[in-house]
Amino acid sequence: MLIASILTVLFTGCSGGANNDIAVVSREDGSGTRGAFIELFGVEGKDAEGNKVDNTTDEATIVNSTSVVITTVAGNKNCIGYISLGSLNDTVKALKIDDVEASVDNIKNNTYKAYRPFNIATKDNLSELAQDFIDYILSSDGQEVIEAVGYIAATEEGPYSGSKPSGKIVVGGSSSVTPVMEKLKEAYLKVNPNADIEIQISDSTTGMLGTIEGTLDIGMASRELKESELESLTATVIALDGLAVIVNKENPIDNITSEEVRRIFTGEIVSWDEISK
Known part of the structure; x- marks a missing residue:
């Protein structure tokens, strides 16, 4: 190539x-x-x-x-x-x-x-902040953000009602998922200013590897996860994208x-x- x-x-x-x-x-x-x-x-x-x-x-x-x-x-x-x-x-x-x-x-x-689906991937024993951010993404509030920027909602959950914990998490992976994740971060920080969220742009495979190795709290993938990745990670669809x-x-x-x-x-x-x- x-x-x-x-x-x-x-x-x-x-x-x-x-x-x-x-x-x-x-x-x-x-x-x-x-x-x-x-x-x-x-x-x-x-x-x-x-x-x-x-x-x-x-x-x-x-x-x-x-x-x-x-x-x-x-x-x-x-x-x-x-x-x-x-x-x-x-x-x-x-x-x-x-x-x-x-x-x-x-x-x-x-x-x-x-x-195709936009996935996030996580390991077990998530931090309180990582779980709360995911809860926001999957809530009707988060899904409204997703639809507002031109993607298709993946869930029909109720409004966000999280605990708004403090701390820092690192999210990384797909350059296709990154723009909508930036919007989700922006919206989440308005309801939870205690959080510090760093987003690292790379690609889906790098995001999955970083999550498996523990350098990322949440990985982003613009595809389905591979069987080898699913041995260590749990995938959650957050949106659909053409x-x-x-x-x-x-x-x-x-x-x-x-x-x-x-x-x-x-x-x-x-x-x-x-x-x-």
Whole structure:
């Protein structure tokens, strides 16, 4: 894979070649967004032994956060990438998939199929503050925060009625979950100013490892937890989020099939001229 540092991407953008060559942007290994994307769009296959294989094209530019995917695609008219729907902004364009717009309403009515859970992960014997923060996230107050920033609520619990303990906790992991976690932290601190919450951004796999090792109190994952992670951790779904396939705003394509997405990201389709208008 072509590992691109943030600075390199910002100054050069993704490679696109001449004419209408498609420039593929993908997330790094360990990204929950990448894991969900390759599964949902069929980029993941199996080898002769039945092991899962990521068939993302070797020509893809690999970047290490949601924000860099957006910046990269916004800077090159031939780029295509994928991000959390909740992180979508007006610097790029989300494509319709199989004639269906990527939206919260279409996820709720099950016409837009590309969505995944946002999970938090914990070990046993949580601190009082960690448990109270989780109780807030899962309460109707926390779920209202989640919906207000463009995600889909995962629970129907009652209002928050916690004990507002003092202390410090560290939350870390997925760059896709981080924006909504920052909003949840902000809202929680208004009702519990005694708390100190540090949020560390990385990726889902790093978040799970940190929680297992005890450097994080709460891990964030934008995918389902792996069996090996569930041996040590308990997963809790806090929200649902769509995956948006994004292109540059100058790209004339507005709609694409899920099969075309698969073939682009596996390297079978290499030019925008091959995409049906």
